[in-house]
Amino acid sequence: MVDEVRVAVIGASGYTGGELLRILATHSKVEVAYATSRPHAGKKVWEVQPHLRGLLDVVLEDVDVEKIAERAECAFLATPHTVSMTIAPDLIERGLRVIDLSADFRLKSVKVYERCYKVKHSCPRLLEEAVYGLPELHRREIAGARLVANPGCYPTGAILAIAPLLSYGLIEPNTIYVDAKSGTSGAGATPTSFTHHPECGSNVRPYNVFAHRHVPEIEQELSALCGKEVSVAFSPHLVPIVRGILTSVYANAEPGVSEQDIYRAYLDLYEVEPFVRILEPGELPNLSAVVGSNFCDIGFVYDREKRVVAAFSAIDNLTKGASGQAVQNMNIMYGLGETEGLLFPGLWP
């Protein structure tokens, strides 16, 4: 176990960068040794991230791999996909361990990545090595990883809700419907008409239905988990909240399944998990109660007569869905307590 991890945050002016710093600012075993922002280099971080004023006095710098390697041992890449894959190899070569919040190292198949993201992958050899950073499924590999691919926000919510159902053979693996409702911060800090308040502030909009880039990530993990091809029909929606994803999962139960079977499956997989909270059968999660926290709350409803299951997970897309999970991964990688710096409650109301 180390005393203090010196970390670099690459991409400190975006939302996941700001959320990383929000968490790291009160993490007692971390020193933020480097923070970058190309457009804002030279500014104090709180000039760009107003919540950090008075709490973190780091000056934003340009990305300089040599300097980063001198000052930090662990790098968070809060950079857009395609950027991460150009930075990660250089950092790893210089001995850093890397937690990448982009999509660049999440998919095991280069082909699927290139079809999804419509660019050539510049560093396929690291794909194999990269560990998918969902601690509830890959804790052991994360501990020893040099490169952790931090999961997407939608996959985090979907996989956590579905994994026990599939692991225990409780639902049919073909055609799992996932209807996700996401806050707008998931779209990032760049203004577009999609997240322009007049057009989304009193609206609910489905988008990229059955075609979202997070689908292969969800299917890859669930298929690996249950050893069968899993097919997910994923339908994301934008809702007028800033933070949070409520994921609603619908599937046909296998014959003979009881409510207690389902409940036991969730408890078996998650009872010891520090950040997954399982609700009683029939109890439904309250998205607001996890906002600002690293928790994932899961509830389910089972209609035995119709043989249908609904499972619901609630996460903060920027915390458990991105930066909180990244810090959880760092804690695991460096043998710190896994919950170190992460046991803050959500805001309620």
Add this chain to the structure above:
Amino acid sequence: MVDEVRVAVIGASGYTGGELLRILATHSKVEVAYATSRPHAGKKVWEVQPHLRGLLDVVLEDVDVEKIAERAECAFLATPHTVSMTIAPDLIERGLRVIDLSADFRLKSVKVYERCYKVKHSCPRLLEEAVYGLPELHRREIAGARLVANPGCYPTGAILAIAPLLSYGLIEPNTIYVDAKSGTSGAGATPTSFTHHPECGSNVRPYNVFAHRHVPEIEQELSALCGKEVSVAFSPHLVPIVRGILTSVYANAEPGVSEQDIYRAYLDLYEVEPFVRILEPGELPNLSAVVGSNFCDIGFVYDREKRVVAAFSAIDNLTKGASGQAVQNMNIMYGLGETEGLLFPGLWP
């Protein structure tokens, strides 16, 4: 065709009552001859409905069946369920035609009604006679009806989205998943913690999953339509908007179905419908664009490889989902133009 219909609005102080009056205030062939509110009797309607100030000077009165019968020929019951079934028979007996916005006359089976609403039905004989007031399915019967049971808001959105898929045999009738996202006005004017702003204003909450009272209504209509038992797994959610329901429907397609088959089914059923607007294949509805209007916008996405269909309908729950549809029914019943007083656009943005 009549020159002017003299109408009574029973329950003019709630949200559907206020919406009825919003529409009727500019309807050139209607005279609001009577409006009731027990708690507010004696007040001008705009003291309770602030949007009507300067537009409608009606004084709210108590419910007096004799007086209503003297002054009006058509009554809208914007009363809670269990109240409607005590008023409707008296009005019908006195020769009025009644459009009931409550659930009291929507279900053909007394037994199902009593199980769902947990009260004895006091007027089962009118159940048979009542016509389910969804013009797109029952226009002809509505025209001649003495008693129209105006559909619930969720059933309107769900049935309109699903009907063509079932009518044309394009999806499997067992296990249709319906994930609905409703604004808070659907919960009515009585404050509860469920719609208390601090607890719902930045939240998304599933509720009554697989157990909502609107399920039998949806299944009754869809089963009648396709002549088979249809099973709907219905999962409503509260989202932080005031008006609007976005209904997302998921189903497995029957083998061999093409995108064009689906598109044609929607066009066949709805192309002539004045208030249903079908989007191009792959195009998704924009809830805000129907808010304040009587339109229902429907779009769909089909993944042929996975054989899954997603259909989405967008309505204003108070307009097409309640009061606008009630006025549409009145127009049909009295031989007025069906769109009379209803062709106002939604607010965008």
Add this chain to the structure above:
Amino acid sequence: MVDEVRVAVIGASGYTGGELLRILATHSKVEVAYATSRPHAGKKVWEVQPHLRGLLDVVLEDVDVEKIAERAECAFLATPHTVSMTIAPDLIERGLRVIDLSADFRLKSVKVYERCYKVKHSCPRLLEEAVYGLPELHRREIAGARLVANPGCYPTGAILAIAPLLSYGLIEPNTIYVDAKSGTSGAGATPTSFTHHPECGSNVRPYNVFAHRHVPEIEQELSALCGKEVSVAFSPHLVPIVRGILTSVYANAEPGVSEQDIYRAYLDLYEVEPFVRILEPGELPNLSAVVGSNFCDIGFVYDREKRVVAAFSAIDNLTKGASGQAVQNMNIMYGLGETEGLLFPGLWP
């Protein structure tokens, strides 16, 4: 009085353009003969304005002054400032009457305009002729005008709330504080970080305090009205609603003023006004009740002991604050009933 006015809407793809068409679509005495949008020329208007689908089938065209002059007699300029002043003269020269929704012709002083908007005014001669299109103050001049400068949204709310207080000498004319809370649609359709949902969706932000471009417009009108230099300290705020401005005005009362004096002043000026609704003393406006309508609701509170007055006006920034008022001006200019096509209630709730 004319039978039908043939109008052109220049800039039909923005929010005020869309709102103009929302109103004109149900206006029985108007034909939309021309609608322009440079980026969307060739499309049907409802491809850009989703609320108009099925209601208005106009094809968007490029701006062609000759063609406009052939087809239309009245032009609404829903164009950005600096664009209007290049189009208006050409249209007027060809005999059209113009209602400009931009700021280009609102200020009588070229100097003030150029200081405020930081561009040279290309058509100062029309400034003199242009009539400030606030019907409550300038109805008579509007009736005969060739060029009407439609007021800004903030000035509409502020002037209507303040005018009676100054006209009747009830408040001190120096230092009137105006604290306005605006929905985000007032910022227009171009996405910026200011109206990016993650940054404004749970936020309240003051901006351009004491420095907003609408100040000279407010001071010009109020000073003209009371014949004294009026000084307004104007402080706008962005609030997370889509439509609506609630304007809160604070001023010191002159000695001896009573609550009844204030009430009478409002009634005297506005009792006959079709779109201004005066609330009882102490009653406060409900912004939601005017949203979607052309009404301005005004209420006030007077503390005689402290000699302070608070007056509040509520408008929909896109309707009475822009396009509704523009149609009201058109009605006046063409001798139609002033309320023609405009007497629709707001949405409540």
Add this chain to the structure above:
Amino acid sequence: MVDEVRVAVIGASGYTGGELLRILATHSKVEVAYATSRPHAGKKVWEVQPHLRGLLDVVLEDVDVEKIAERAECAFLATPHTVSMTIAPDLIERGLRVIDLSADFRLKSVKVYERCYKVKHSCPRLLEEAVYGLPELHRREIAGARLVANPGCYPTGAILAIAPLLSYGLIEPNTIYVDAKSGTSGAGATPTSFTHHPECGSNVRPYNVFAHRHVPEIEQELSALCGKEVSVAFSPHLVPIVRGILTSVYANAEPGVSEQDIYRAYLDLYEVEPFVRILEPGELPNLSAVVGSNFCDIGFVYDREKRVVAAFSAIDNLTKGASGQAVQNMNIMYGLGETEGLLFPGLWP
């Protein structure tokens, strides 16, 4: 300095109770030894406060003064006004130190209290002793207090914004206008039509203008501070956010005042304050950046020509405006570091 403070939270099921526990759950020097809720006695606290699930396992109990005295040394009263004054004396008598979040001990004058709250004060003798718990003004007295009256949310925002302006004689003390915009959580957990989402979710509403109960509290503190009668015209508004108060203060500057004078006044009073962050002249606070934190951000704008000052403060009403400030007071009272357990950043976005 103590090692650990054993605290009781009286009223743990409301919003300020839940916020106290959110903070105390991660406070390393506090043990929550007792938590009460009459309606929920016997339940685990997280059954009522969903954000605390997995973090705090306290069982809610009835109020039993003897037991509280046995287990705790410090009591937070998160009880409604009129309840606090019946509990506080008993606790103090048994040797506890009390931090009361209600209004019961904030006003020095029994008469003013009774006029404002329309009840007889049952414990006037403690009024004298009670210390007004705004650390920025009364740190020293708080340190030695047995009874701290924690300020109201509006007074916290208003007093912090105004104090330097008055202390340094920069504004006229008569007629300071305060226009506050509050989130809905300030209204508490009891549902009413005022905070019913359909009626407030897209609305901005002034209420209790010039008549809010917090006015005497603001005037008492400001008058004491500058030794003159200060008159505040206070106008609160409800805005559709859950947490946060943006307070806008308007006042006439005294002759000769410069922008630097104002800036220096803020820095002089607050530069050493751990929870007040002063922005550069002309910079405006971002309410979202303090939500979830104990910070108060203050910015101002000065128009020298018009001699008007606008000052803006941003707080989270439940944190710096209530429970965070209460913990800050406890830290001071027990000689802990004042910022202990309170240096968490706000959520941004």
